[in-house]
Amino acid sequence: MNGGMFNNTAYAALGGVxxxxxxxxxxxxxxxxxxxxxACIGAISSLxxxxxxxxxxxxxxxxxxxxxxxTKP
Amino acid sequence: MKYTGISKAALNRRNFIILISALLxxxxxxxxxxxxxxPNMCGQVCPKLFxxxxxxxxxxxxxxxxxxxxxxxASLVAVIITVTLFFGxxxxxxxxxxxxxxxxxxxxxxxxxKINFSWMNxxxxxxxxxxxxxxxxxxxxxxxxxxxxxxxxxxxLTGAPFEGAYAAYIGxxxxxxxLLTVLLTGVFAKxxxxxxxxxxxxxxxxxxxxxxxxxxxxxxxxxxxxxxCNGCGSCVSECIMWAxxxxxxxxxxxxxxxxxxxxxxxxxxxxxxxxxxxxxx
Numbered sequence: 001m002n003g004g005m006f007n008n009t010a011y012a013a014l015g016g017v018x019x020x021x022x023x024x025x026x027x028x029x030x031x032x033x034x035x036x037x038x039a040c041i042g043a044i045s046s047l048x049x050x051x052x053x054x055x056x057x058x059x060x061x062x063x064x065x066x067x068x069x070x071t072k073p
Numbered sequence: 074m075k076y077t078g079i080s081k082a083a084l085n086r087r088n089f090i091i092l093i094s095a096l097l098x099x100x101x102x103x104x105x106x107x108x109x110x111x112p113n114m115c116g117q118v119c120p121k122l123f124x125x126x127x128x129x130x131x132x133x134x135x136x137x138x139x140x141x142x143x144x145x146x147a148s149l150v151a152v153i154i155t156v157t158l159f160f161g162x163x164x165x166x167x168x169x170x171x172x173x174x175x176x177x178x179x180x181x182x183x184x185x186x187k188i189n190f191s192w193m194n195x196x197x198x199x200x201x202x203x204x205x206x207x208x209x210x211x212x213x214x215x216x217x218x219x220x221x222x223x224x225x226x227x228x229x230l231t232g233a234p235f236e237g238a239y240a241a242y243i244g245x246x247x248x249x250x251x252l253l254t255v256l257l258t259g260v261f262a263k264x265x266x267x268x269x270x271x272x273x274x275x276x277x278x279x280x281x282x283x284x285x286x287x288x289x290x291x292x293x294x295x296x297x298x299x300x301x302c303n304g305c306g307s308c309v310s311e312c313i314m315w316a317x318x319x320x321x322x323x324x325x326x327x328x329x330x331x332x333x334x335x336x337x338x339x340x341x342x343x344x345x346x347x348x349x350x351x352x353x354x
Contacts, residue, residue, distance in 0.1 A: 011194040015201025015271070020209070023217035029246040037246065044253065055185050 079339040079349070087166075087335060091173030098170045100232030100239065109145035113228035114171070120146040120153075120275050122218050126211040150275060157282040161292045165269060165279045166333030171227045172269040172276070175259025176313060182260060189263045191315035195270040196280070196330040203277040223259070223268050226251030264313030270331060280330045287329050293349050295332060295339065299324040301346035308338035308347060 028034055097104045100113055109117040123143040127135040140147045153164040165172060179187070210216045219225060229248065232239035242248045258267035269276045287294035304323040311317075316331035317338055325346075327338075339347040 007194055008197040011197035012201030012204070015198035015203075016205040017201075018198075019202045019205035019217050020214065023215070023220040026220040026247060026250045027215075029250055032246070041249075051188075052186065059185050 079336045081340070084335075084337065084340060088177060090167050091170060091177060094168045095170035095174055095231070099174075099228045101235040103228070103232075106145075111145070113232065114146075114224045115228075117143055117145045118149070119143050119224065120150045121206070121222065121224060123147045124150075124207050124274055124278075125209075125216060125218055126207055128210050128213055132211075150278070153275070154278055154282045157279050157292070158286040159291045161286065161294075161334050162279060162283050162332070165276050166335050169269075171223050172266060172273070174227060174231075175223075175255060175262075175268070176265035179260045179262070179265030184263075186261060187263045188257065188261055188267075190258075190267050190271070191263055193271070193315075195315055196328060198271050199273070199277050199280070202272055203274040206274045220247070221251065221254045221272060223251070223255060223273070226255055230255070264315065266313045266333070269333075270314055283332070283334075284329045290351055293334070293351055294329060295327045295334065295336075296348050296350060297324070297326055298346045298348070299326075301344045303344055303346075305343065307341045307343065311337050311341045313337065 029037070029040070096102055098106065098114065103112055106112065106114060106118045111118045114120070123136070123139045123146060125139070126132060127139070129135070156163055157165075167173075206217055226243075226248070229239045229242050230252070233243050234240075243252060254268065254272075258272060259265055262268075264270075283292070286292035299322075302324045304319065304325070306319065306325070308325050309317045309319060313335060314331045314333050316328045316333075317325050318328065320326050325338075334349065336349060339349060
């Protein structure tokens with residue numbers, strides 16, 4: 001369904017790497033090893049804000065396209 | 074809409090069971106964990122930690138010690154997998170409060186704000202993640218248990234308004250990371266089940282048990298009559314586990330490693346092409 005052997009292997013590897021990367025970052029966080037808590041939280045918040053703005057822009061664009069289609073003769 | 078045997082009441086019943094289960098398993102009541110003298114789903118109730126294969130000599134002996142110290146969680150997982158083999162995914166799909174609560178809360182979030190992970194090959198990712206979860210210690214690269222663990226974060230979240238220790242954990246760096254995990258892979262994810270689909274080792278075992286149960290005909294499964302499917306894709310967008318996908322001929326089909334048998338797809342199918350029963354079409 002989701003592609004062949006290569007696709008499965010690639011995603012399984014991605015899962016494994018995500019597990020290691022995620023737990024590694026959280027280990028650093030819990031030990032306060034890097035002392036960049038605010039930088040990290042700021043980066044994550046910025047990404048979240050960008051995501052929300054992108055969604056809003058997409059929604060506005062879709063609405064204006066609908067309006068144009070409806071008003072054209 | 075054609076009759077598929079799936080009523081709205083059946084879907085509401087599932088929501089109700091998840092809420093009851095949250096009351097039974099999660100703080101402040103934690104009625105079921107209290108049988109193991111635990112206040113939440115950590116410690117003896119943990120359903121994940123005993124799965125880890127330790128490093129060094131006498132691996133089986135060490136695993137047995139882990140199973141004994143987490144006897145309640147280990148028994149729970151054994152029961153879950155056995156029940157799934159013969160009766161389908163009752164735990165993951167209908168009872169688990171850790172997966173169910175974010176799904177229910179996520180329904181109040183506008184779809185436009187949801188993150189869509191459905192492009193991912195979720196089963197492969199999940200088993201890659203579960204493989205590292207189980208074997209990381211064995212290969213000497215540390216343990217990822219207790220990190221990004223929703224079985225810890227969600228009980229602590231529901232307990233936070235009632236107990237200072239829970240609130241303090243949520244304020245810690247581990248708690249904030251866990252909270253972000255719950256938000257990104259639960260409440261704000263399409264379907265509200267990205268954690269179950271991508272990161273839960275218990276779900277990975279349960280999905281495999283469901284696959285075997287349906288393959289050998291022990292349990293019921295979703296059967297799509299492809300002669301009736303008109304390829305509208307409404308079941309694909311409704312599926313909370315991204316288990317419904319279109320095949321090469323434009324007909325929908327189910328991935329049984331992911332399907333929770335919540336039956337929402339059967340409810341929305343205008344052609345009545347999806348049935349929940351034993352056998353093949």
